[in-house]
Amino acid sequence: MTGLQIVFIAVGVITFAAAVMVVVSRNLVHAALWLILALAGVAVLFVILEAGFLAIVQVAVYIDAIAILIIVTVMLTRHAMRDDEPQLNKTWIWSALAAILLFGGLLFLFNQVPDLVAQAAPLVETDDTYLEILGKSLVDVDRFVIPFEVASVLLLAAMIGAIVVARPPSSSSQEGGQE
Amino acid sequence: MIPLTWYLILSAAVFCVGLFGVLARRNAVAILMGIELMLNAVNINLVAFWRYLSSEVISGQVFVIIVFAVAAAEAAVGLALIISIYRRKRTISADDINLMKW
Amino acid sequence: MGDPFSLIANWLLDLLVGFGLELEFTKVLLKFLGAGLMGTVAMLLMLFTIWLERKIVARIQDRLGPNRVGPYGIFQTVADLLKLLTKEVLVPSGADRFVFIIAPMLVVMSVVGLWAVVPFAPTLFGTDVNVGVLYLVSIGSIGTLGIMMAGLSSNNKFALLGAFRTVAMMLSYAVPMILALLVPTMLAGSMGLVDIVEAQSSMWFVVLAPVTTLIFFISSIAEVGRAPFDLLEADSEIVAGFHIEYSGLSFGMFFVAEFLHAFTISALTATLFFGGWQGPGAEAYPILGFIYFLIKTGLVYFVVIWFRGTFPRIRIDQLNTLNWKLLVPLGLAAVVFTAVIDKWAAEQDLSRVLMHLAGNALLVVLTLFALRAYARSARKKEEAIRSELMKPSHVSGAGD
Numbered sequence: 001m002t003g004l005q006i007v008f009i010a011v012g013v014i015t016f017a018a019a020v021m022v023v024v025s026r027n028l029v030h031a032a033l034w035l036i037l038a039l040a041g042v043a044v045l046f047v048i049l050e051a052g053f054l055a056i057v058q059v060a061v062y063i064d065a066i067a068i069l070i071i072v073t074v075m076l077t078r079h080a081m082r083d084d085e086p087q088l089n090k091t092w093i094w095s096a097l098a099a100i101l102l103f104g105g106l107l108f109l110f111n112q113v114p115d116l117v118a119q120a121a122p123l124v125e126t127d128d129t130y131l132e133i134l135g136k137s138l139v140d141v142d143r144f145v146i147p148f149e150v151a152s153v154l155l156l157a158a159m160i161g162a163i164v165v166a167r168p169p170s171s172s173s174q175e176g177g178q179e
Numbered sequence: 180m181i182p183l184t185w186y187l188i189l190s191a192a193v194f195c196v197g198l199f200g201v202l203a204r205r206n207a208v209a210i211l212m213g214i215e216l217m218l219n220a221v222n223i224n225l226v227a228f229w230r231y232l233s234s235e236v237i238s239g240q241v242f243v244i245i246v247f248a249v250a251a252a253e254a255a256v257g258l259a260l261i262i263s264i265y266r267r268k269r270t271i272s273a274d275d276i277n278l279m280k281w
Numbered sequence: 282m283g284d285p286f287s288l289i290a291n292w293l294l295d296l297l298v299g300f301g302l303e304l305e306f307t308k309v310l311l312k313f314l315g316a317g318l319m320g321t322v323a324m325l326l327m328l329f330t331i332w333l334e335r336k337i338v339a340r341i342q343d344r345l346g347p348n349r350v351g352p353y354g355i356f357q358t359v360a361d362l363l364k365l366l367t368k369e370v371l372v373p374s375g376a377d378r379f380v381f382i383i384a385p386m387l388v389v390m391s392v393v394g395l396w397a398v399v400p401f402a403p404t405l406f407g408t409d410v411n412v413g414v415l416y417l418v419s420i421g422s423i424g425t426l427g428i429m430m431a432g433l434s435s436n437n438k439f440a441l442l443g444a445f446r447t448v449a450m451m452l453s454y455a456v457p458m459i460l461a462l463l464v465p466t467m468l469a470g471s472m473g474l475v476d477i478v479e480a481q482s483s484m485w486f487v488v489l490a491p492v493t494t495l496i497f498f499i500s501s502i503a504e505v506g507r508a509p510f511d512l513l514e515a516d517s518e519i520v521a522g523f524h525i526e527y528s529g530l531s532f533g534m535f536f537v538a539e540f541l542h543a544f545t546i547s548a549l550t551a552t553l554f555f556g557g558w559q560g561p562g563a564e565a566y567p568i569l570g571f572i573y574f575l576i577k578t579g580l581v582y583f584v585v586i587w588f589r590g591t592f593p594r595i596r597i598d599q600l601n602t603l604n605w606k607l608l609v610p611l612g613l614a615a616v617v618f619t620a621v622i623d624k625w626a627a628e629q630d631l632s633r634v635l636m637h638l639a640g641n642a643l644l645v646v647l648t649l650f651a652l653r654a655y656a657r658s659a660r661k662k663e664e665a666i667r668s669e670l671m672k673p674s675h676v677s678g679a680g681d
Contacts, residue, residue, distance in 0.1 A: 002180065004180065004181060005180070005181055008181050008185065012185070012189045015189070015193065016189065016192055016193060016196070019192075019193050019196040019197065019216050020196055022196075022200060022212055022213070022216060023196055023197075023199055023200035023203070023204065023209070023212075023213060023216075027377075028206060028208060028209065029377065029380070029433065029434075030377075030380075031209060031212060032212065033380065033430070035212050035215065035216070036426070038193075038216065038219070039215075039219065042219045042222065042223060045186075045189075045223055045226075046223075046226055048181075049186075049226050049227060049230045050230060051226050051229070051230065051240060051243075052410065052411070052412060053240075053412050053415075054222075054226060054240060054243055054244075056410075056412050056415045056416055056419050057244070057247060057415070057419075058222075058247070059419040059420070059423075060415060060418060060419035060422065061247050061250075061251055062215070062219070062247075062250075063419075063422075063423065063426065064418075064419055064422035064423065064425065064426070064455075065251065065452075066215065066250070066251060066254045067426065068425065068426060068429065068448060068452070069254060069255065069258050070208060070211065070212065070215075070254070070258065071429060071430075071433070072429075072445075072448060073208055073258045073261060073262060074208055075433060075441075075444075075445075076262060076265070077208065077261065077262065077265045077271050087204060087205055087206060087209070088203045088204060088205065089203060089204070089205045089273070089274060091202075091203070092202075092203035094202075095198075095199050095202035095203040096199055096203065098198070098199075098202065099195040099196070099198045099199040099202075100195070102191075102194075102195050102198065103191055103192060103195040106187075106191040106195075107188065107191070110184055110187055110188070110191075129411060130237070130240070131411060131412065131472070133237050134237055134240050134241065134244075137237050137238075137241060138241065138244075144238075144241050147241070147245055151244075151245050151248040151249070152248075154248065154249065154252050155248055155251065155252050157252075158251075158252035158253070158255050158256050159255065161256050161259070162255045162256050162258075162259035163259075165256070165259040165260055165262075165263050166258075166259035166262045166263055168266070169266065
């Protein structure tokens with residue numbers, strides 16, 4: 001057992017446990033905090049996989065933006081559901097069955113393909129660093145500039161849509177009791 | 180060192196947990212948290228495949244960046260919709276938001 | 282003799298390897314030791330800088346400041362911290378206990394984590410991450426999360442208001458900060474802080490991009506939450522905001538984290554724009570580089586304290602206007618101007634400096650025109666309202 005394997009097992013167990021706590025937590029604020037732990041675990045996994053830039057972007061996008069959005073929404077809608085109501089719906093046993101079946105199916109699939117037990121070859125040495133290659137490929141006309149531009153248009157559309165949808169109703173029906 | 184299958188098993192496990200969260204929870208925000216877990220599991224999968232099988236082709240990392248952008252856009256719009264529904268119907272339980280059911 | 286940092290590091294490495302430990306394990310152990318030392322020194326430095334700040338703010342306000350405990354009041358901070366340590370940590374009933382305890386730790390963690398990438402001297406830095414600038418942004422925003430958790434978990438309406446104000450302010454001001462951080466990245470060709478400092482060997486970036494320096498400085502002060510942007514803990518408005526319910530060591534952690542963050546952003550401004558450890562003779566004698574770095578950080582920190590003692594507190598709507606109507610468009614324009622001029626002036630000599638200065642001067646002139654137009658339209662609106670109010674039809678009480 002090398003050091004890296006021990007680190008991977010520890011991080012993997014933490015991420016999985018945090019994911020399970022997200023879906024079974026009764027209190028939504030606690031669920032959001034467990035989600036932040038799971039996202040941080042995924043960032044550490046990216047560092048183990050030697051994709052450092054993606055790890056930092058994971059922290060910046062998920063933990064610093066999406067997690068805060070989720071917590072603010074939980075705060076704004078806190079009075080909708082009391083904590084003592086059942087938080088799983090009527091058909092939860094079928095969902096659990098579906099999830100377990102999917103997991104079993106995926107494990108079976110991994111056994112079928114033989115060269116998935118591959119070990120990691122050292123990273124190919126290139127002239128530029130991986131960060132530079134990534135940056136150049138995102139604006140290269142022959143490579144990925146179109147998905148890049150489409151993603152930025154998507155973000156603009158999402159921003160405008162979110163602002164319009166979440167605007168407080170300006171008509172006669174004013175917001176009643178404030179939080 | 181670490182075989183590729185360990186990463187794939189972890190990613191499949193987190194994906195299935197997220198799937199259970201989406202299908203079984205009543206609160207709309209909790210459903211969104213399950214969706215974020217599923218997207219993160221897919222990201223682990225993509226980066227593991229990039230690293231082990233084709234580390235000289237940068238498209239693996241580009242795919243992950245596009246998934247980041249899509250996840251951020253979807254979280255923003257989803258949460259805006261939830262807030263809007265809460266304002267109008269005073270509930271965010273997925274069982275009660277059923278006006279369009281046949 | 283000029284490089285004590287490498288001397289000490291190599292001596293320790295030889296000592297531990299001589300004890301029989303293997304090389305890799307010793308290097309990891311030395312890294313942990315270095316991290317612990319850096320955190321401890323950062324915290325101990327606060328004992329000095331808090332006293333300095335209280336003295337300077339007092340002199341700006343024409344009074345003496347702490348002068349009882351020790352000569353010139355030097356031990357006042359020690360006395361304050363001893364008092365905070367001996368106070369009871371109260372967790373309010375109905376508060377979320379675990380989140381309440383964890384929140385100050387997250388805030389301190391995010392601030393101390395920023396020190397890991399700052400290069401103090403040519404051979405003294407925590408680590409050379411090649412995405413250092415993005416690391417600054419992402420680790421700095423974990424502090425926002427901690428403050429929000431602190432406000433949410435106290436069972437208190439004022440704390441909740443403070444938490445919402447925090448999210449609004451800190452997330453808004455992160456946008457011009459990120460835009461301003463793009464400019465040193467473009468000018469140096471790399472995101473790593475060590476590369477940015479080394480690229481300033483010919484000319485500091487404050488000469489090449491003065492508008493960006495101002496934008497980064499102002500938005501960093503807003504990110505910290507210091508005056509004039511301290512409506513997070515405005516005593517007269519929301520009774521200390523997110524840290525109402527905190528007492529004892531938990532409050533001490535918030536207190537130290539805020540001052541340490543102010544010192545950290547002074548260090549970051551000095552590194553990114555004022556050349557870090559660059560100076561005459563710094564490459565040959567790294568100890569000189571360290572001294573230059575401390576001098577520059579001290580000067581920027583003095584300006585931060587000066588801001589605190591001079592400006593009144595900004596209102597929330599003035600804050601939003603300043604951010605979204607001034608800083609963000611200015612930041613975007615600065616990025617575009619810098620990119621265009623950098624492509625145009627390909628050589629690395631005086632003509633490049635002059636062209637960047639000309640671009641920035643053009644930007645300032647355009648901003649002043651825009652501000653004049655905005656001020657005129659605001660004044661016209663105000664005069665229209667005032668002349669409406671003065672009309673005799675309104676005196677009888679018929680309102681709009």
